[in-house]
Amino acid sequence: MSRRISPVIPGFGLTLGYTLVYLSLLVLIPLGAMFVHAAQLSWDQIWNIVSAPRVVAALKLSFSTALCAAVLNGVIGTLLAWVLVRYTFPGRRLIDAMIDLPFALPTAVAGIALTALYAPAGLVGQFATALGFKIAYTPLGITLALTFVTLPFVVRTIQPVLADIPREVEEAAACLGAKPFQIFRHVLVPALLPAWLTGFALAFARGVGEYGSVIFIAGNMPMKTEILPLLIMVKLDQYDYHGATTIGVLMLVVSFILLLLINLLQRRIERP
Amino acid sequence: MTTTTLSASAAANAARRGSAAGRIALITGAWLTFALFLLLPLYVVLSEALKLGFGTFFTALVEPDAISALKLTLLAVGISVPLNLVFGVAAAWCVSKYEFRGKSILVTLIDLPFSVSPVIAGLIYVLLFGAQGFFGEWLQERDIQIIFALPGIVLATVFVTVPFVARELIPLMQEQGTQEEEAARLLGANGWQMFWHVTLPNIKWGLIYGVVLCAARAMGEFGAVSVVSGHIRGYTNTLPLHVEILYNEYNHVAAFSVASLLLALALVILLLKQWSEARLSRLKSAGDEE
DSSP: OOEEOOTTOOOHHHHHHHHHHHHIIIIIHHHHHHHHHHHTSOHHHHHHHHTSHHHHHHHHHHHHHHHHHHHHHHHHHHHHHHHHHHOOOTTHHHHHHHTTHHHHSOHHHHHHHHHHHHSTTSTTHHHHHHHTOOOTTSHHHHHHHHHHHHHHHHHHHHHHHHHHSOHHHHHHHHHTTOOHHHHIIIIIHHHHHHHHHHHHHHHHHHHHHOOHHHHHHHOOOTTTSOOHHHHHHHHHHTTOHHHHHHHHHHHHHHHHHHHHHHHHHHHHHHOO | OGGGTSOHHHHHHHHHHHHHHHHHHHHHHHHHHIIIIIIHHHHHHHHHHTTTHHHHHHHHHHSHHHHHHHHHHHHHHHHHHHHHHHHHHHHHHHHHHOEETTHHHHHHHHHGGGGSOHHHHHHHHHHHHSTTSTTHHHHHHTTOOOTTSHHHHHHHHHHHHTHHHHHHHHHHHHHHOSHHHHHHHHTTOOHHHHIIIIIHHHHHHHHHHHHHHHHHHHHHOOHHHHHHHTTOTTTSOOHHHHHHHHHHTTOHHHHHHHHHHHHHHHHHHHHHHHHHHHHHHHHHHHHHHO
16 A cells, blocks of 8 residues: 555544444444345345235335435525525524434424324324325325435535525626526535535435335335335335345445435536 | 716615515514414423423323333433433544545535434434344344334434534634644643643533534434333433323323423423534634734
């Protein structure tokens, strides 16, 4: 290994060694064990597990609701970040501090609170009932729960970038005759896009794996409102370790491919 | 285009004036989003908890199962946070003070648990230490219980909170560089003296910030702990799991009462976070002025 050790600062071997041992024991070896377990299955067995209609339905549901929630957050998060950075108004500091609530609040608490809120007789749900549709116990409810738990990601990644864009840039564009939408499209979007994508990817990855906040509001009906993490749980309860492991590996592989694609997209944008 | 007839500054003023209406609309939008998405859930937790008055609210909190769940949660937080604190400092130290090949891979690996579903975090330990797992038989012969017991809960909690402290410290320590440590060494400080008297005071607020985030997640972790706990009431039930059990038993008032305790803890965490963040940014701006 070629390395440049700062000649006077001690602790390189100790800290790197400790970091590697700790990570290996707690994260890498256990995760590897899951792949080893799945590798013991034949391709036929694996295909039978992942092509089961119930698994396919859960896969579609998990990834589509996580995607919708990430997109929704992309809009709401940008709005919140914009308002918090650019304007001073009553309650700004309160909102800024409370944005992180979904990270601080245990997901189970978020889950039961949102269920109570969006259930057919709930505070918000009753309006949906009056209009003839349901929020809780449908994919819409799952999307809302995921939007709640991943709300801080986009806001917190965009905020510092937005604060660094000098207002003069927009004013210069306005002086040169750009309309507000043109300023948005040609000045702000290119500057914000990399950070936006990071927030989007974080929200999406978290949304796919999220469990606690979703299981209460989902209703958990097989084929309709059953998410992938719950399906792993169901398989485990039935002592179906092969099934649970295969779905786990599938979930990780699909997530990593999507995160890799987002990462590549980001690099292309940053270095045109 | 009208720009030919308008002077440049007039165009800028027009843009500002035009945005005044937009500004009010956007601020209103932000307030509505905030109220609808963040305040309403809080209100629901409290109103459901206090539906039958303060008596039933407190009964749910002092019930023996709730107390033992609280103790277990505090114990799991008390073990996993210090572990990840030491790891976070060590990881941030080697990443920020030295150059070596494979550093960016190491940083990616540190962040890895963030993109793994908590349910998978629980599953991998069941595959290793469960009755059917790789070490299952070996553990059974020695009568060691990891899954459905405290060690499993701690392992799952540690896994999901691995990155928090390291993530906060790495950018902070990279920014601070190595000059002060080098000076301390040249003045004759040994490794520990340098760390305690130079590095630690510099990273104190970032460290507190990371620990606060780590503790928040450890306290509320649900999916991972749910897989490994076995839900044995009074023994392996953490507070979030206790909320789930009460809720599924249609004991909604008790569920929301315990939930409001967790909510109160979450608000304390937000306050601590705000405070350490403020100290951190004050420190940074002081550094910039130097």
